[in-house]
Amino acid sequence: MIFLSIAEKAMNGQAPDDAEIRAIIDADEESLPALLEQAHRIRTRFSGQTVSLCAIVNARSGRCSEDCSFCAQSSHHSTRAPEYPLLAPDEIGRAARRAAQNGARRFGIVASGKFVGGSDFQGYLEAVRLVAEAGLLPDLSPGILTRGQILALKEAGLFGYHHNLETSASHFPQVCTTHSYEEDVQAVRTALECGLYVCSGGIFGIGESWDDRVELALMLRELGVPSVPVNFLTPIPGTPLEHREVLRPAEALKIVALFRFLLPDRAIRICGGRLAVFGEGRKAELLRAGADGLMVGDYLTTKGGEIRSDLGDIERAGLVIERQ
Numbered sequence: 001m002i003f004l005s006i007a008e009k010a011m012n013g014q015a016p017d018d019a020e021i022r023a024i025i026d027a028d029e030e031s032l033p034a035l036l037e038q039a040h041r042i043r044t045r046f047s048g049q050t051v052s053l054c055a056i057v058n059a060r061s062g063r064c065s066e067d068c069s070f071c072a073q074s075s076h077h078s079t080r081a082p083e084y085p086l087l088a089p090d091e092i093g094r095a096a097r098r099a100a101q102n103g104a105r106r107f108g109i110v111a112s113g114k115f116v117g118g119s120d121f122q123g124y125l126e127a128v129r130l131v132a133e134a135g136l137l138p139d140l141s142p143g144i145l146t147r148g149q150i151l152a153l154k155e156a157g158l159f160g161y162h163h164n165l166e167t168s169a170s171h172f173p174q175v176c177t178t179h180s181y182e183e184d185v186q187a188v189r190t191a192l193e194c195g196l197y198v199c200s201g202g203i204f205g206i207g208e209s210w211d212d213r214v215e216l217a218l219m220l221r222e223l224g225v226p227s228v229p230v231n232f233l234t235p236i237p238g239t240p241l242e243h244r245e246v247l248r249p250a251e252a253l254k255i256v257a258l259f260r261f262l263l264p265d266r267a268i269r270i271c272g273g274r275l276a277v278f279g280e281g282r283k284a285e286l287l288r289a290g291a292d293g294l295m296v297g298d299y300l301t302t303k304g305g306e307i308r309s310d311l312g313d314i315e316r317a318g319l320v321i322e323r324q
């Protein structure tokens, strides 16, 4: 009953209070189905029965100056992640056309690194134009951009900027020591101020507490981020988190539901780690836990599922793909 009343409040634009947030966090195995049902109800109120698909290309891989503990692309860790400079814009354009054929609506150009240098920037401008020509909304995840760079990319057709906060401000120092949380928050703020559609979310299962998860969700709400990617850790050999256990499916479902209750009208997109946590057989459950978006195809350094399998999940969940 309590989840029903919290859901009613969420659908009327009222945030849950501390006791209600605690009730969500404390949901046990027995009450989890009721929690998920209400999270799904909220998502249906704001997004109907549709699932928005997005796809990415890993446009520049490895050699990152930052030391994020979960990331295969950090130069501080010894992983087997591929290392290559920015792909040619034509290659990015071809990947976008394939994604469009698979039903994706948005296409993210994702690159490792903290800042964007001059020659890469010219490549992004061209790639953004080509993705737009493929009929997709171009998103870019290039690290931190200056205001001038954002405005030039917007002029070239950029729709969205993707920059995850990853975790709470409280937990961030345990995750990354080479830059501050505030730099990431400021990057998100600048992109929002420039009028871009901003995707910013986090990764879960990296040692954060439930309080950290709530803190992250409230920060994203305060910033006014419209789209929240949710990733689950796939432990990568050679990173400091290589031996961490993956989340249990029930915990991952509860994270998605918590975010739906705290961010009722935002897009919540399931990205990396789905297969690691749920396996092929159970990953459709995420679509009945409050999520309304799905990344399809491969992730940055880990394999995604077959597109046919994702489409089957959507159908089994009683949902349909969002069309433009």
Ligand code: SF4
Residues within 6 Å of the ligand: 064, 065, 066, 067, 068, 071, 072, 073, 074, 111, 112, 113, 114
């Ligand atoms: S998460 Fe991003 S900033 Fe951090 S190491 Fe990986 S590529 Fe670099």
